[in-house]
């Protein structure tokens with residue numbers, strides 16, 4: 001993977017920058033990095049007339065993505081969002097209405113919404129401190145304590161619901177300890193569907209991303225390391241699962257006629273989106289290299305000073321470093337700190353709020369949540385677009401201590 005630093009490739013800037021009167025241009029949190037190649041492939045779609053949900057770029061995107069993610073055998077199905085990818089993978093893996101699906105509480109809400117879309121209910125669990133990902137030991141204990149086997153199925157005693165799958169989330173581009181997750185899931189016969197939406201470029205114990213779960217779901221939304229504008233992908237070594245995802249994403253229509261054999265929907269990626277995606281995939285090493293270099297520079301400049309700690313980089317994986325940032329001292333709010341930085345033209349933001357603290361999932365079954373409750377409102381993400389210049393990053397680094405000093409004074 002290249003570590004050559006941030007890209008200066010801005011050949012076709014489709015980029016609007018908010019301008020603050022006080023401080024000059026706003027440095028965005030994470031904006032797309034698009035160039036001549038993306039523009040050329042898009043133009044090819046327009047010229048050829050292949051703009052909709054079939055076309056040569058969709059096929060090529062599926063092949064190229066499978067290859068760069070290290071898929072051996074099986075296949076890939078391109079869809080129109082990461083959320084749709086998770087939903088479809090769950091259904092293809094056999095999740096049904098009324099089931100429970102194990103999900104970490106610390107995630108983007110799309111993970112649980114995908115479960116809900118399938119008619120199922122998330123069973124929320126805490127994360128472990130090393131990776132901020134699903135705690136496999138906790139999951140093992142919760143399964144042992146709260147479920148029983150009834151006619152070959154795992155039933156959650158308190159709700160009477162069948163437990164049907166596990167969805168580990170690759171937080172900020174780091175992977176959970178997937179061998180540990182796998183061991184527990186295998187003990188209960190549960191399929192593992194990875195929400196790797198922000199993890200393209202990550203590896204687990206030297207193994208490629210595509211091999212980390214029964215199905216691996218990616219997002220190509222505009223805020224991810226690589227983008228299609230909007231898009232998602234399901235990768236699996238199980239060709240049947242991929243075929244079922246494809247089937248459900250195209251209105252469950254087995255042939256060319258208006259005969260349908262299931263309740264599907266239209267979730268297909270368009271050839272326009274796939275064209276952008278093909279151009280982006282060709283730059284995977286460059287874009288992920290830039291993300292990692294940005295993370296390293298923040299770590300070197302900020303971590304261990306001003307009460308700041310690093311975002312997770314667990315020993316078992318190489319993170320894709322989707323977002324950069326820091327964990328603030330106890331008592332210092334990421335929301336307020338981000339607001340102060342924004343006022344200074346720096347697009348910092350707080351990060352995920354655990355799902356058990358959110359209205360739509362407040363009543364979902366859950367474990368105790370000491371780990372995610374202790375970190376979530378102290379996680380501050382900092383500008384980390386792959387096109388971020390060193391000068392811009394220095395502006396961020398210079399500003400953080402000032403803003404923190406003000407925040408600490410407020411607390412005191």
Ligand SMILES: *Cc1c(COP(=O)(O)O)cnc(C)c1O
Pocket residue numbers: 080081082083084107108110111169170195197198219220221231232
């Ligand atoms: C971005 C993201 C999603 C959703 O992907 P979309 O393409 O925006 O639907 C889901 N889960 C995680 C962890 C994400 O970061």
